Amino acid sequence: MRLFSLPLSSLCLLLAVSTALAVESQWVTTGATGRLIYTPDAEGDRIMDFSSVGYRGQGVEAIPSDVPTVLTLSPIAGDDTAQIQAALNAVGNLPIGANGYRGAVLLQAGSYDINTQLLINKSGVVLRGTGRDAGGTVLHGRTTGPNGTNQRPLIEIKGSGGLSNSGSQRTLIDKVVPAGATSFRVNTSSGFAVGDSVRVIRGTNAQWISDLGMDMIPPRSDGGTVTQWTPTTINQRFDRVITRIEGDRVFIDAPLPHAIEQHYGGGTIQRYTWSGAIDNVGIENLRGESDFDSATDEDHAWEFISIGDSHTSGRAQNVWVRDIAGKYFGDSLVVANPGSKWVTVANSSNEDPKSIVTGGRRYSYDLSGELGLVTNVTADSGRHDFVNNSTSPKGPNVFHNSIATNAQADSGPHQRYATGTLFDNITVVGDEINARNRGNAGSGHGWSGANMVIWNSTAQGYRVQNPPGAQNWLVGSTGTIVEDTQFGPQPSGYYDSPGQAVTTGGVTSLYDAQMNDARDLRAFRWAGGVGVWSDDLAWTEGAEPGVYEVSARDYLVGDIDGFTPDGSASVDNAYIDPQWQALISGSSGLPLTGFDDTAGNKNVAFTVQHTLDAGERVIHGSLALSLKQSGGVIDSDFLRLFNSQPQNRLSFVDLGWSSQINATTPFVGVVDLGGALGELQQGSINVQVNDDVAVDWAMFVATVATPKADPLGADVTVEAGGILTVDQTPALLRSLRLGGTAMSIMQVASDADLLALEYEQAANGVLALSLGGTAAGAFASLSAGSADLDGVLAVSLEGGFVPQLGDSFAVISAPSLTGQFATLTTPALAAGLAWDASYSPTGLTLSVVTASLPGDYNNDGQVDAADYTVWRDALGSQMNLAADGSGNGIVDQADYNVWVNNFGATFSIAIAVPEPSAGVAMAVLLLMTSRCFSRTLSTR
Known part of the structure; x- marks a missing residue:
């Protein structure tokens, strides 16, 4: 058994280092950006990214829910095959819609006899029922043919041509x-x-087969063919x-x-x-049951659904099967044959198969094509319940979050070198999950699979072995590890965290974590502090809010050959930026060399080159190096990246590598570059490995965000504290949330606007809008489909703008408006003017109105004896209300009291015009002190 410990070292210049309480795999870890980092072995092989499997390469996420029903059928007396097939053919002759579908055939609840087989051989066709239980839509595979001719798939999905x-x-x-x-x-x-x-x-070639030992598979003890x-x-x-x-x-x-x-x-x-390949085919909400004569009967329907044909004919791709159940089939609920690609099977069950319990039977879910996904399914009494069964099935394929009970044999790759399958959170009750040399089993199955990953699974046991030149991983799984020697001693697989589940990317499912990484980037969080909306690095995702496609790009530098030098004309002599070369030469007396140089006292230096298209951002990255000691003590050796800045010089001691690098066994060190995103946007990464260490190869992996057109926009949360300045109008947002975890201020310039389908402001959120004029585009505003208001609205002036009587500003516009700002701060106006805040069901408008100074009954800006005269002359009047200071509809003693209490008051002559920062500071003061700054304000 080989237990590897390849430490993942974090770059010293990371802004923050998170410590995870959960155990992580040594092969897949969570980086500084929250995205995954993969550790290769010395041959450069790594656990692959399985996120591209399933329908449309998106698992279950792209399966449509709106394919219209075109034809509806009910059961008839006798064989229903012809009427259903005619309906499938009719839909198959309709034009394909913009969504890639022609339509669906709906089978109403009831029992349908299928004496032969249903065939879907056209793109864009869906067959659906009303449910998979016994009271839903049930297809009965009848046994009506001559003896020995009834084994068949009940439904076959395949194209034509080749x-x-x-x-x-x-x-x-x-x-x-x-x-x-x-x-x-x-x-x-x-x-x-x-x-x-x-x-x-x-x-x-023959050498590979010989190295595997597959040209000398031993004979069977029973004399069977090998x-x-x-x-x-x-x-x-x-x-x-x-x-x-x-x-x-x-x-x-x-x-x-x-x-x-x-x-x-x-x-x-x-x-x-x-030619003739078909895609966009779906089966849903059906139940299939096969006739049978006895528990060991084998002359009956064998598979419920068969997809595709061989690797050169019958291609069926982008096929989905969901919410189905099967009972009594002798082989499979669903088999995805070598001619299938991008298949998803979800939320289904296989029960009580009827057959002899021996080879070639009861392969409940068989992924023998490419890029298939089986998720959230169950199987009972199968043999190889989760299996790759054809000769050399090609991955990636994924079995995910599924359970087999009463298993009669193991799950895993079955024969002749399947590659690249993930068994993720799979439970097998009663048997094992294996990836091993099966020797002379069958007719010479030999090595059943390579680059298999068994992740956080549970089984009775595991036989996981590494074929020469490849590997299989067993990670975080519960069950007995069996060192199987049935066909002689075999290299042990990579065992990691046996008996203890691991977490990566915050979840226990590797596939789920990889899907999280692969999804379009549209959720953004402000990193906090003081910054500008358009600053990519001000967001935790490393890019300005928008909608981006996400892809991983890997760049191998040098070659993987066990430190074998190939001369100056080879890739061993890797490109180095001239300025980087000059810097190293000027700062070190040691010579510069390339890859595979095992002499000591040198600098291995090179530059990784990568290309970014317009608008693209690297949002995550890592660098792996295959290293071996090539001289004396390496405690003083170091790795330098990017430039000559001191923080980019990383000693092997600090990286934790000095105790791992040795002169005999290659060591792979991985550096997390997630804290240096600014350096990754330049299209090149300078690398220096100093002194007594040789480098076999390097691998840079970049996660790149590519802008994409999307009518809905991004989801943005601003709650990390600090002041975020919106200096220009961002693209339309799907949602914008201000405040929450910490008091957060969003300051919008006068020539910018916020556009969001949904806006929500918490009690500790501050929306600071700047006014620079009255024309559209001269004052900041928020336009939203719906807005839920709270917290502070802080209004300020910029650019020397002085509002005048009658000016109005529609600062909030939302067809659906709930709540109000708890606090409103406004800039000072000229004497005799005041702000009016008018809420309506669809927004908030601020207007400049004439101020009302209590007791100033002649409106001359001061309360004096002349106002007493106005009150005296109108005393008792209900018509002339100029002196109705109390607002009770009559000039009376109360109005006299208003005049007395304000006698001598005047409007201030000074005009205070705070700049935006002053308005924001006022809002902060209000939130911190919980005091309300009052101003003469009329609110309707």
């Missing part, structure tokens, strides 16, 4: 493209374009889409589930088309 290659085949030129990679270099990228469908082929592996039968083909091209580097939409090594046959990439 795969055709196009364009020239290109060669991958890296010595090794590691497992988990989403980019690689090719001999030329000419002829490729973003959006191309390509097939990446990992070649295999087929030795050959290169032509185990080639691995990964269907991908090109997402980006940077020079000779091609980026793809999903990671490679296995390393591609030149010495084992290398790899190629070529464009392809697939």
Whole structure:
């Protein structure tokens, strides 16, 4: 058993370091930005990102809920196959809508006899029922054919035609493209374009098969047939889409589930088309049951749903199956065949299969295609309940949050080298989850899988072994680890935190954490302090609020070859920025060298180059280095990044690496760059490894946010405290929340406006609006679909603007307005003028009105004897109310008392015009002291 400890070191210049109470995996950790960091092993292989699996590459999130029902059927007497098939064909002949669908066939509740099989072979068709329980829509697989002919899928989803290659085949030129990679270099990228469908082929040769021992699989004790592996039968083909091209580097939409090594046959990439492929097909809210004669009957419906065909024909992609149940099927509830891609199976159950309990039966959920997801399902009395079963199934694939009870055999990859499957929070009651050498099982299953991940799962036991040149991970799982020697001693898998569940990204599911990382970025939180809205680094997400697509880009520098030097003309002599080279040469007396130089007393220096398109931001990053001691003591050695600033010089002691680096075993150190986002926007990262350490390879991984058009906008929360200045009108927001955790001030310049579908202000929120004139665009305002008000509205003047009588400002506009500001602060006006705050059901308007000085009955700005004369002459009047200071509708003694109490009062002649900062300071003072500053103000 190998227990690895590869410490993840945080860059010293991080703004903050969070300490997690929960145990994290040593292979996947949470970085300073809250996003995931993956630790490679010495071969560069890492646990891959599985977030691209399932329908539309988004799991369950993109499954539509609004496909309209076009035809509705009810059961008929006898066989229902023909009427249902006719309805499916009719919908399949309708035009495809803008959402990619033609429509749905709805089967009303009841029992439908299916004597043969239903086929969906057109895109955009949905078959739905009213529910998966016995009282819903039940499809009965009848046994009406001749004996021995009734095994079949009840529903088959597959296209026609096949795969055709196009364009020239290109060669991958890296010595090794590691497992988990989403980019690689090719001999030329000419002829490729973003959006191309390509097939990446990992070649295999006799040496690889020999190293696996699969050309010498031992004979079976029962004399059964054993087929030795050959290169032509185990080639691995990964269907991908090109997402980006940077020079000779091609980026793809999903990671490679296995390393591609030149010495084992290398790899190629070529464009392809697939005639007759179908997509956007759904099955939902159905129950299937098979006829059977006995508990061991095998002449009956075998699968409920079969998707796709082989890896060259019958392609079905972007298929979803949800809320179904199956009973009595001998093999599978759902099988996703090699011709399937982007399949989601969710919220379903498989019960009580009927068959002999032996090989080739009871594979409850079979993912043998690419990019499939099974989530939130159950199985009972199956054998291989969660399985990759075909020859060399290609990942990534995911089994997630599911339970098998009364298991009759193990779950896991089954035969002939499946690659890249995640078993995430899987429970198998009664048997094991395994990824191992199955030797002569079956007809020579051999190594069942590579780059498998068993994560936070529970089973009776685990047999997890590493094939030569690959690995399998067992992380945070409960059950007995079995060191299996059935076919001789095997390399142990990577065991991490056995018996104790791990957390990453704040959750216990790796797939959920990866989905959180992969989602569009639209939620933003102000980091606090004093700053400006348009400052990317003022937001915890590292980008100004907007809507962004998020992608991870990896850049391998050097080559993965165990410190084998290849000369100055090779990638070992990596590019170095000339200024960086000059700086190192001027600050160190040691020579500069490249990768794979195992001599001591030197500087390994290089520059990682990456490209950002207009508007893109790096919002997360990490740098991995494969290191080995190459000289004397390394306690004084260091890593320097970016520039000559002292905080970027990191000693190996401080990083925790000095005790890990040695002269015999490569050590992989990972640096979290999440606290240095400002440095990652330049398109290059300078690296210096000082003195007695050799570097085999380096890998920079950047998470990039790319702006995308979105009509709804971002969700913004400003509650971390401090003052946020909005210096220009931001894009429309879906929601904006001000205040909450700490008193927070949002100061909006006079030429800026806030536009949000929803606005909410807490009691400790301060909205500070600046007025610079009366014209539209000259004063700050908030326009929202709905607004819930509280806290403070602080109004100030800027640019020397002096409001005049009659000026008005519609500062809040919201068709749905609830609440009012608890406190309103306004700037001083000229003598005789006052502010009027007028709330309506749809907003708030501030107006400049004539001031009312109590007792000033002749409105001359002072209370004196002349006002007494006005009162005396109108005493008793209910018509001439100029002297009705009490407002009771009659000039009387109360009005005299008002005059007496204010005798001598005058309006101030001075005009105080506070700048925005003064208005904000007043608002802060109000909140801190809980005192209310009063001003002559008329509120309606």
